Amino acid sequence: ASVAEPVTNVPSRMQNLEEADRLVDQSPAQALALMEQILEKDPHNALALYGRARSLDSLAEVERSNARLEQSIFAYRAVLDLEDQVDDQLYHKSALRCIDRMRFRGFHGKAIRIQQRLVARFPDDIEYQNQLAVGFLLTNQPEAARTILEGVLNRWPNSGFAQVHLGFILKTTYDDYDAGARWMMAGIASREEGVIDGRFYSHLGDALTRLGKHEEAQRIYADGAKEGVFRSHDQRSLYNVDRLTAQPWWDKEATTYGPFFDLLEANWRQIRNEGVALLTLESPEGFANESEKLRDSGDWKQFELFAQGRKNAAHCIKAPVTCTLIENYPPALCKRGQVKFSIMHPGTHVWPHTGPTNCRLRAHLGLVVPSGAKLRVGNTIKSWEEGKFIVFDDSFDHEVWHNGSSYRLVLIVDLWHPELTTDEWQSLAPI
Ligand code: LMR
Ligand code: MN
Numbered sequence: 014a015s016v017a018e019p020v021t022n023v024p025s026r027m028q029n030l031e032e033a034d035r036l037v038d039q040s041p042a043q044a045l046a047l048m049e050q051i052l053e054k055d056p057h058n059a060l061a062l063y064g065r066a067r068s069l070d071s072l073a074e075v076e077r078s079n080a081r082l083e084q085s086i087f088a089y090r091a092v093l094d095l096e097d098q099v100d101d102q103l104y105h106k107s108a109l110r111c112i113d114r115m116r117f118r119g120f121h122g123k124a125i126r127i128q129q130r131l132v133a134r135f136p137d138d139i140e141y142q143n144q145l146a147v148g149f150l151l152t153n154q155p156e157a158a159r160t161i162l163e164g165v166l167n168r169w170p171n172s173g174f175a176q177v178h179l180g181f182i183l184k185t186t187y188d189d190y191d192a193g194a195r196w197m198m199a200g201i202a203s204r205e206e207g208v209i210d211g212r213f214y215s216h217l218g219d220a221l222t223r224l225g226k227h228e229e230a231q232r233i234y235a236d237g238a239k240e241g242v243f244r245s246h247d248q249r250s251l252y253n254v255d256r257l258t259a260q261p262w263w264d265k266e267a268t269t270y271g272p273f274f275d276l277l278e279a280n281w282r283q284i285r286n287e288g289v290a291l292l293t294l295e296s297p298e299g300f301a302n303e304s305e306k307l308r309d310s311g312d313w314k315q316f317e318l319f320a321q322g323r324k325n326a327a328h329c330i331k332a333p334v335t336c337t338l339i340e341n342y343p344p345a346l347c348k349r350g351q352v353k354f355s356i357m358h359p360g361t362h363v364w365p366h367t368g369p370t371n372c373r374l375r376a377h378l379g380l381v382v383p384s385g386a387k388l389r390v391g392n393t394i395k396s397w398e399e400g401k402f403i404v405f406d407d408s409f410d411h412e413v414w415h416n417g418s419s420y421r422l423v424l425i426v427d428l429w430h431p432e433l434t435t436d437e438w439q440s441l442a443p444i
Contacts, residue, residue: 033064041071059099062092063107070114079118086114086123093130104134121152139165143174150178155186173203177213188306190220211242211251215367218249222365223309244371247391250408252349252370252444254437257430261391261411263374263404269431270376273342274402277378277426280338281400285380287332288354288422291316299328300356303363311361311415315425319345319352321443335424343435348443349373350427357386357422361415365389368407369444372433375407378424385417397423406430 030051036044045068051061066088073081089111092099099107108131115124128145135141142165149158162179165172177200184193197217200208214237221230237243244250248259265274277284291299300314317325318336323346329336332354339345339352350373368375377388379397387396388403390411395403405411415421429438 030058030060030064033061037064037067037071041068041075044068045072057095057098059092059095059103062088062095063103066092066107066110070110082114082118086111086118086120089114090127093127101135105131116151121148124148125152139169139172139175143172143178146175146178150182155182158182159186171203173200173205173208176200176203177208177210181213181216184216184220190223193217194220194224209240209242211237211249214240214242215249215251219364219366244408247410248371248406248408249367249410250369250371252372252442253408254372254430254433254441257371257432259371259406259408261405261409262393262395263406265402265404268374268404268428270344270428273345273428274376274404277338277424278400278402280334281378281380283334284338284378284424285399285422287335288316288356288380288424291331291354292356292420292422294331299331300354305366307363307366309362309364312358313361313363313413314356316354316356317351318354321351322346322348339426343438344428344431345426347373347427347429348438349429349441350375350444352424352426354380355423355425356420357413357415358420359385359415359417361413363413365410365412367410371406371408372430372437372441372444373407373427374404374430376402376404376426376428378402378426380424381420381422383417383419383421386413386415386421388413397421 033044033047033051036047045065048061048065048068051058052065055061066085069081069085069088072078073085089107092107093104093111108127112124112127115121115127125145125148128141128148131141132145142161146158146161146165149155149161159179159182162175162182165175166179169175176196180193180196180200183189183196194217197213197220201213201217214233218230218233218237221227221233231246234243234246234249237249238246244253244259247261265271300316303313303315316328318328318332319325319339324336324340345352349370377397379399379401382397382399387394388411390405390407391409397403
């Protein structure tokens with residue numbers, strides 16, 4: 014009997030496995046039980062381990078359960094732990110699904126360790142290395158991504174995917190506009206999958222602008238519009254709702270928010286007093302330097318009152334009148350915008366840039382307005398007036414200068430684009 018057993022058992026186990034495999038999608042709980050039966054006798058059976066992972070994966074979706082999802086993640090990893098006992102195809106399938114589920118669960122660091130195992134097992138596969146670099150970027154490790162991409166480009170100098178990503182990192186992390194622009198330019202020209210992307214066109218144009226190559230930058234923006242990554246050459250936001258009216262400047266009345274603007278304008282002195290008082294507080298730590306590297310020169314700081322439609326309570330205590338006026342007006346509680354005091358000192362130049370979304374309009378209430386400060390949106394330059402709003406769409410190219418001799422203070426209020434419905438206010442992801 015002891016000799017005969019494996020001979021009769023193996024085919025029946027194989028049969029079970031096929032049966033179990035068919036069951037995974039229809040009845041994952043049953044499939045799981047069958048897989049576990051097989052594994053009890055044959056714990057290193059790669060197909061059964063994989064089947065177990067797939068069953069748990071299905072169950073996680075049915076039950077909408079994170080605990081199940083985590084079990085499935087560990088089950089996929091158990092397939093990988095078989096190392097040489099699992100064939101390349103199954104290893105590859107398990108690893109990709111494992112990474113996908115880890116990212117879905119927010120386990121980005123764990124996902125990277127699986128990606129590193131893929132690179133180690135398949136060292137000649139460029140795709141795994143490029144994807145590992147993306148993993149490092151997603152986890153905010155641009156230095157590590159850079160190292161991988163430089164290795165890829167040493168071996169595969171024409172990888173457009175590696176080129177755009179390396180250029181992006183050199184531009185955004187290392188402020189190397191020259192090398193960054195050259196790599197992004199080359200990468201885009203390859204037209205490989207993944208390179209025709211608004212982020213690359215946008216940072217390439219910006220790098221060229223900062224290098225003084227304005228005509229080249231304009232050509233890149235025009236190309237981006239032609240490729241459909243931008244709504245137009247001048248409107249380069251990346252998170253858009255397509256049907257919305259698009260124009261650089263808005264008439265206050267045309268926004269439908271006229272009564273709100275009137276109310277704040279009627280109270281502008283109190284708003285100004287709150288802003289000015291903040292500036293002279295003993296610890297003005299609430300004013301933060303503008304954080305997106307938009308400043309060419311000078312000094313430009315912001316005091317945030319609302320972000321993504323939520324009140325900054327600690328800050329609002331210090332500007333109660335302003336915050337109450339905002340809070341009582343739902344269109345100004347825009348999840349894709351902010352409300353903030355913005356102070357700009359003489360000698361400031363803000364590089365041309367665009368906001369992230371076309372879903373908001375940006376209104377500026379002039380509070381302290383010396384001469385010499387001006388704002389270009391699209392092709393039109395305007396200035397502020399104390400106690401008056403100006404309204405623009407910051408998804409359009411805009412640029413700011415302050416060449417006066419004392420500070421300029423404005424209240425910035427982002428409002429939902431008037432053509433969005435209140436359902437869309439709910440459903441659009443915050444920015
Ligand atoms: C901007 O929104 O980019 C600027 O106009 C902000 C400011 O303070 O002028
Ligand atoms: Mn801006």
